[in-house]
Amino acid sequence: MESDAIRKAWEEMAAALKDDATSTLRDQFQNQLEHEALFRTLKDSRGASLLDVGCGNGYFALAMAKTCSRVHGIDFSENMIAKANALNERRKEKNVVFTVADVRTFSLKERFDIATTKRCIINLPSHEEQIQAIKHIHTHLLPQGRLLLLEGFQDGYDELNIARAAFGLPPITQATYNLMIDTERFLRDIEGLFTVEHVEYFGTYCLFSRFVHPLLVAPKEPLYDAEENRKAFALQQQLGGIQRFSPVRLYTLRKLSGRKP
Numbered sequence: 001m002e003s004d005a006i007r008k009a010w011e012e013m014a015a016a017l018k019d020d021a022t023s024t025l026r027d028q029f030q031n032q033l034e035h036e037a038l039f040r041t042l043k044d045s046r047g048a049s050l051l052d053v054g055c056g057n058g059y060f061a062l063a064m065a066k067t068c069s070r071v072h073g074i075d076f077s078e079n080m081i082a083k084a085n086a087l088n089e090r091r092k093e094k095n096v097v098f099t100v101a102d103v104r105t106f107s108l109k110e111r112f113d114i115a116t117t118k119r120c121i122i123n124l125p126s127h128e129e130q131i132q133a134i135k136h137i138h139t140h141l142l143p144q145g146r147l148l149l150l151e152g153f154q155d156g157y158d159e160l161n162i163a164r165a166a167f168g169l170p171p172i173t174q175a176t177y178n179l180m181i182d183t184e185r186f187l188r189d190i191e192g193l194f195t196v197e198h199v200e201y202f203g204t205y206c207l208f209s210r211f212v213h214p215l216l217v218a219p220k221e222p223l224y225d226a227e228e229n230r231k232a233f234a235l236q237q238q239l240g241g242i243q244r245f246s247p248v249r250l251y252t253l254r255k256l257s258g259r260k261p
């Protein structure tokens with residue numbers, strides 16, 4: 001899908017978006033696990049400055065306002081930024097600003113302790129643009145700054161689809177505006193820019209909600225809010241996420257200073 005078409009799609013999706021953490025994700029158990037993982041990773045970030053890239057309705061940026069010294073949310077959709085500003089008119093967080101900007105080309109005067117992306121890099125239509133965006137974010141981080149990248153990875157989908165195929169289930173289809181990150185290429189491309197400090201996986205939840213549950217209810221379509229998914233959610237909270245079968249991952253990357261991207 002072309003970049004302009006992707007932006008248009010997000011402009012339209014913004015209209016339907018609520019003013020809360022439900023985001024554009026249909027699976028609210030997955031959404032909650034992702035939020036919990038982000039907040040857990042950010043628990044030591046009191047007083048830090050934060051850049052939220054692809055901030056959507058601004059919910060996450062505003063949720064970080066009380067912890068962080070300042071928060072800047074950027075998104076290339078004018079409608080999303082209008083939503084975020086409207087939400088902050090009610091919240092009145094003085095240390096939060098929102099700007100319409102594209103992650104591939106944005107240029108801010110400020111530098112940040114932490115940058116976050118949640119399902120934004122996968123909206124870029126090529127692997128080259130994905131790394132270009134990560135490089136832009138890198139230049140906006142302070143020395144030793146952290147990039148928390150919560151995104152989709154193709155090999156996690158491949159593993160789930162292998163398991164599904166073995167039991168006669170069709171492959172999981174992707175939204176046309178998403179391109180999952182190629183893990184090997186990503187790790188090669190960030191070499192010299194970042195060190196990988198930590199990776200959080202969601203494989204326990206995904207294995208049950210995207211493989212076991214569909215198998216139990218086939219040929220019916222599984223429902224996102226089904227009891228099986230609630231149990232898978234509780235299991236992931238209890239056991240943590242296994243590495244395999246985890247299309248979504250939260251990478252904590254630490255900026256290597258003194259090197260040019």
Ligand SMILES: C[S@@+](CC[C@H](N)C(=O)[O-])C[C@H]1O[C@@H](n2cnc3c(N)ncnc32)[C@H](O)[C@@H]1O
Pocket residue numbers: 010011023024053054055056057074075076077080101102103104117118119120123124
């Ligand atoms: C899946 S939504 C996630 C929104 C928010 N991070 C959340 O979790 O609720 C992806 C967001 O990234 C934004 N986005 C996609 N491509 C972008 C780009 N090239 N530059 C800036 N924002 C972009 C979209 O407009 C959308 O708001």
